[in-house]
Amino acid sequence: MNRPFHGGNLKEASLKYKMGRDEFIDFSANINPLGLSPRIKEALLDSIDLALCYPDPYCDELKREISTHLGTDKENILVGNGSCDLIYLIARTFNPRNCLILIPTFSEYEYAVKISGGSCQFFKLSEEKDFLWKKESVLKRLKGEDLVFICNPNNPTGGLVSKEDLLFTVAEGKKRGATIVVDEAFIDFVEDSDQFTLVREAVSNGNLLVLRSLTKFFALAGLRVGYVVGAKRMIKELEKKQSPWSVNGLAQIAAREALRDQNFAEKTKSYIQQERNYLKERLEEIEGIEPYPAAANFIFCRLTKDGINSSLLAEKLGCQGILIRDCSTFRGLDNRFIRIAVKKREENIKLIAALKDIFGE
Template identity: 35%
Template sequence: MKITAASHGGNYNELAKKHGLTKEMVLDFSANINPLGVPASLKQTITANLDQLVEYPEPDYLALRARIASFHQLDLANVIPGNGATELIFGIAKVTKAQKVLLLAPTFAEYERAFFDAEIVYAELTNETHFAAAKIVLATLERETDIDAVCLCNPNNPTGQLISQQEMVQIASLCEKRNIYLIIDEAFMDFLEDNETISMIPYLQQFPHLAIIRAFTKFFAIPGLRLGYLLTKNDLLAEALLQMREPWSINTFADLAGQILFDDTDYINQTYSWLSAEREFLYEGLTGFPELTVYRPSVNYIFFHLEKPLDLRKELLVKGIFIRSCANYRGLSENYYRVAVKSRDDNSQLLSALEVVFSGN
């Protein structure tokens, strides 16, 4: 059965109300947003440019595209901005008109919704292989010879597992040989300090059927602004995406954000420092519970399996903590969960609450 309705992390207000809690009383581990919050540089820029609200955004976003192109050492024509990564996922589905699409299972649900009219082939990931994807993707491509597009999330959401650059080159080579579009969602790639050794951006020239989607949302903690971008060296694909996009889909402040955030090196370095310490702290804490099988994380969220019959989300919610149930991901049961890496105080609260839940108190 195809997924037709969106269900994501961060939507905890309704559940909180059911348990007599206000939104402010709940500690949200369901949304994978940088806990450092909105960068001060962006707050200052927005404050200084409030008067721009009376003007329409610049329709072609030339300054924004030029800054993104410069950051990635590409040409302006290679950059297509979007109202978040999701708009670009839906846009590329419309442009490619793919009739048969390979997706991971489990993975981010919006790919399936975007390619709603297509036949979906699933590369089924399993706990036996720790949800590794590369081999099963290649095997599926060898078996299914009439695939039109492959859409991969790297690192994958919710499992956090990575396809290495070497493995992705193998996939891209096979796709190029067969004229298959390879769409890679790298929305969480910025959380990897050495992401240039994993990202496929350096291979855009080599693989014309390759398109890469990035987002400012998670790393810079601006989901409310909605800003993403697509990179490709395929001129026909880029032009088609630019032609079909709705005018002024990116608001003025999101446009400004994309022009300045790459330069906020203090915030970027603080993020890497926080994540390096807190991801290991939370991972080690979670692995200390025999009730959990925890998968080693690569970015800012941790995926685990509960080894006993218990509604862990409900148990934690009554204690004022909300985690992401992965029951609605294809291929996962109700005993799979995902938690964001947050501050030391927040992570400690989660571990303390789990200790209480598992002790039966």
């Protein structure tokens, strides 16, 4: 089984197009376009000597910060080396025999389950329904699986499911002996995210785990920090299987400062909302591109012009130093779909200009 493909591979792009990494505008990776906050940068510079020391293996200070941020006990939290690390830990710990995955979605769920010895069943979301789902449809599909992965908002489609539908699925999963994992890696970008997140419900549900990432919203992709929220019993089980020193000391410091920097968080949400709306409106003006409703910091699009598919478009843009995500590598999608990260205004303008040239040919 081949490793899943991801965006953001500037090394590969640099070799392919014979350009320096800093010459690319990377719309293929969904990272905060504002970059690191000044507060995080200052904290990292002040703490650089900690690279000489072993990190706190339990991330106690960071867990306290997260618990304050969420309003939960720190015993309900486990920190990992990015949320992807925790996906593998969940699969390794609960060792599912059969897992249900709603597709198209993040490819690491499938890989993590399969290398842990489990099998996967797939519920393909309908293109006609904008790849969204309702509680009744998942209920009909849930037949004996002991683990279910749900991404909300979903990557790559950007679809957002209501808390009501998610909690119904959790309750039905409990009756059927299934653990539900809700991946909220992009929830911080969502307007009124408190109305959608299940972190508070996770502490009291014995079959619900909620994954959160600091990588995307706080631009910590190179440091890797994520966490999982769940009932204390479930967190203890995960702790038993976690590798020691999973999160390096500088990552722990950066994550603590990130959670304390509410001004930066508010600035990011406002900026993303503004640029997402701008980018979507400009994409809608291009005949041959149909953007879907977007809830996070990226826009999922369908290509409708004859002669242009996702691979060809990615190649044409790549030659100009612009990278997008060709979604044909996602299970459940074909070469009619792309994903575009929301970037800064001047970068978004360059993308739109390049797309207009290509689609006007």
